[in-house]
Amino acid sequence: MVLEKDDTEILAKNNIIVTTLEKMFNWGRAHSFWPLSYGCNCCPMEMMAAGAARFDIARYGYEVFRASPRQADLLVVAGPITLKMRPVVERVYEQMPEPKWVLAMGNCAISGGPFKDGYSVLPGADTLFKVDVYVPGCPPRPEGLFHGLLELKKQVQGKA
Amino acid sequence: MENVELLFLNIAKFIFNWLQSIGLSPLWADFVMLVIKFACIAGIVTVNILILIWLERKVSGFIQQRLGPNRLGPFGIFQTVADAIKLLTKEDIIPSRTDKFIFRTAPIFFIIISLMLYIVIPFGDGMQIVDLNIGVFYFLSVGSLATIAILMAGWGSNNKWSLLGAMRSVAQMITYEIPLAFSLLGIIMIAGSLRMSDIIAAQSNVWFILLQPIAFITYFIAATAELNRGPFDMPEAEQELTAGAYTEYTGMRWALFFLAEYTNLFAVSAIAATMFFGGWQGPFLPSWLWLPIKAYLIMMIFFWIKWTFPRIRMDHLMSFSWKVLIPISLANIILTGCGIHLFRWMGWW
Numbered sequence: 001m002v003l004e005k006d007d008t009e010i011l012a013k014n015n016i017i018v019t020t021l022e023k024m025f026n027w028g029r030a031h032s033f034w035p036l037s038y039g040c041n042c043c044p045m046e047m048m049a050a051g052a053a054r055f056d057i058a059r060y061g062y063e064v065f066r067a068s069p070r071q072a073d074l075l076v077v078a079g080p081i082t083l084k085m086r087p088v089v090e091r092v093y094e095q096m097p098e099p100k101w102v103l104a105m106g107n108c109a110i111s112g113g114p115f116k117d118g119y120s121v122l123p124g125a126d127t128l129f130k131v132d133v134y135v136p137g138c139p140p141r142p143e144g145l146f147h148g149l150l151e152l153k154k155q156v157q158g159k160a
Numbered sequence: 161m162e163n164v165e166l167l168f169l170n171i172a173k174f175i176f177n178w179l180q181s182i183g184l185s186p187l188w189a190d191f192v193m194l195v196i197k198f199a200c201i202a203g204i205v206t207v208n209i210l211i212l213i214w215l216e217r218k219v220s221g222f223i224q225q226r227l228g229p230n231r232l233g234p235f236g237i238f239q240t241v242a243d244a245i246k247l248l249t250k251e252d253i254i255p256s257r258t259d260k261f262i263f264r265t266a267p268i269f270f271i272i273i274s275l276m277l278y279i280v281i282p283f284g285d286g287m288q289i290v291d292l293n294i295g296v297f298y299f300l301s302v303g304s305l306a307t308i309a310i311l312m313a314g315w316g317s318n319n320k321w322s323l324l325g326a327m328r329s330v331a332q333m334i335t336y337e338i339p340l341a342f343s344l345l346g347i348i349m350i351a352g353s354l355r356m357s358d359i360i361a362a363q364s365n366v367w368f369i370l371l372q373p374i375a376f377i378t379y380f381i382a383a384t385a386e387l388n389r390g391p392f393d394m395p396e397a398e399q400e401l402t403a404g405a406y407t408e409y410t411g412m413r414w415a416l417f418f419l420a421e422y423t424n425l426f427a428v429s430a431i432a433a434t435m436f437f438g439g440w441q442g443p444f445l446p447s448w449l450w451l452p453i454k455a456y457l458i459m460m461i462f463f464w465i466k467w468t469f470p471r472i473r474m475d476h477l478m479s480f481s482w483k484v485l486i487p488i489s490l491a492n493i494i495l496t497g498c499g500i501h502l503f504r505w506m507g508w509w
C-alpha cells in the first residue's frame with residue numbers, strides 16, 4: 001500500500017502514543033548501556049581506567065560490565081581483531097540481544113591501526129558488523145571513550 | 161503521635177469496615193484484605209529494590225573513591241528506572257536447546273519464593289500479614305527453597321557454565337543453611353517461641369545481639385552466603401563462570417533473578433533486625449519506621465563487606481562452613497543452654 005502524505009499525517013496523529021512510548025524506551029536504553037567485558041591489547045587498559053576512581057564511567061550509569069553477552073547491550077571493540085579472534089567476536093555479537101550497539105575504540109578497531117599491514121589482523125571492526133561510534137586514538141583517553149558513549153547516547157535518543 | 165503510630169492499622173480497619181458496609185461477608189472481606197495486603201507487599205518490594213540497587217551502586221562508588229551514578233535526577237536516583245525500562249524492552253532470547261518449561265519457570269519461581277518470605281516479617285506493631293506460630297521455621301524453610309530455583313535455571317539452560325554455577329550454589333546454600341538455622345536456635349531457646357511477635361516482645365528489655373553476639377556473627381556470615389553476595393558470590397563468579405546459573409538469561413528474565421536477590425537481601429536484613437535488634441521497637445519514631453531503619457543499616461554492612469573483600473575460593477568456602485561456622489554455632493547453642501539453666505538455678509530469670 002502506498003501512503004499519501006495526508007494519510008501518513010493522520011496515521012502519525014493516531015499513533016502519537018506509540019511514538020512517545022518509543023521515546024521513553026530510548027531514554028531508558030540511552031542511559032543504561034551495559035558493556036560486554038571484552039578487549040584485547042592496550043585499549044582495554046584505558047577502558048579499565050575509565051571504570052576506576054579518576055574517571056568513573058559509573059557517573060553516566062554505564063559501569064555495569066557484564067561477562068555474559070546475553071545481558072550486555074554494547075560491544076566495545078577495544079583493540080585489534082585478529083583472524084583467530086574473529087569467530088569469537090562474531091559469535092559474541094550474535095549472542096547479544098537486540099537492541100545492541102557497537103563502539104569501535106582505538107585505531108586498531110577502526111582500521112587495523114599499526115597492525116593493518118599484518119597478515120593476521122582485520123582492517124577494522126566494520127568489516128564484521130555495523131559500528132555505531134568510532135573513537136579514534138592510540139589509545140583514546142578515557143575522556144575520549146566517554147565522548148563516544150555520549151555521542152552514542154545522542155544517537156539512540158535520535159538527537160545526533 | 162498515636163495517630164501516626166496507628167496510621168496503617170487504621171487505614172486497614174477503615175477499608176475492612178467499608179468492605180463490610182457494602183455487603184461483603186466477613187470471610188470475603190478478609191479475602192479482599194489479603195489481596196490488598198499482597199499488593200502492598202509487591203509495592204514495598206518494588207520501591208525498595210529501586211532504592212536498593214541505586215544505593216548499592218552509590219555505596220560501591222564511595223567505597224572505591226568514585227561518585228557513582230549522578231547524571232539522572234538528583235544524585236542519579238532515576239538510574240535504576242532507566243535500567244528497568246531498558247531491561248523490559250530487551251529481546252527475549254530462549255536458546256533452542258534449553259529445557260523450555262524449566263528455563264521459563266525458574267525466574268518466576270525464584271521471585272515468588274522471595275516474596276513469600278515477606279509474609280512473616282513484622283513491619284511494625286501488629287503490621288504482619290500472618291503472625292505464624294512457626295514464623296522462624298517458615299522463614300528458614302521457605303528461604304532454602306531458592307536453591308531449587310537456581311538449580312532449575314542452571315539445569316534448564318543446558319549450558320556448562322550455568323550448570324557449574326548452579327551446582328556450586330546448591331552446595332553452598334545447603335552448607336550454609338545449617339549454621340543459619342543453628343545461629344537462630346539460641347534466640348528461640350531464650351525467647352521460648354518461634355513466633356516473631358513473641359521474639360520481639362522478649363527483647364523489650366535487652367536486644368538479643370547483647371545476649372547472643374556470636375550467633376549474630378554466624379548468622380550474618382551464613383546469610384551472606386545464602387544470599388549469594390560477595391565475598392561468597394560463587395554461583396555468579398564472573399571471572400570463571402561468565403554469569404553462573406544466569407548465563408543464558410536475557411532482559412527481564414535475568415532481571416527477575418536480580419530483583420529476587422535484592423528482595424531476599426531486604427528480607428534477611430529485616431529478619432536479622434527482628435531477631436537481634438528488637439524488631440520494630442524503638443523510641444520516638446513510629447514502629448513502622450524503626451524496622452526499615454534497622455534493616456537498611458544492616459544492609460549497609462552487607463554492602464560494605466561485599467565491596468571490601470575479594471571472593472574466596474570454593475573449597476575454602478565449604479571447609480569454612482563445616483570446620484568453623486557449624487562448630488561455633490553448635491557451641492553457641494550449648495553455651496546458651498547452660499546459661500539459661502544457670503540463670504534459672506540462681507533465680508535471676
Ligand code: SF4
Pocket residue numbers: 040041042043044078079080105106107108109113114137138139140
Ligand atoms: S589502537 Fe593503539 S592502543 Fe589501542 S589496541 Fe591498537 S595499538 Fe593498542
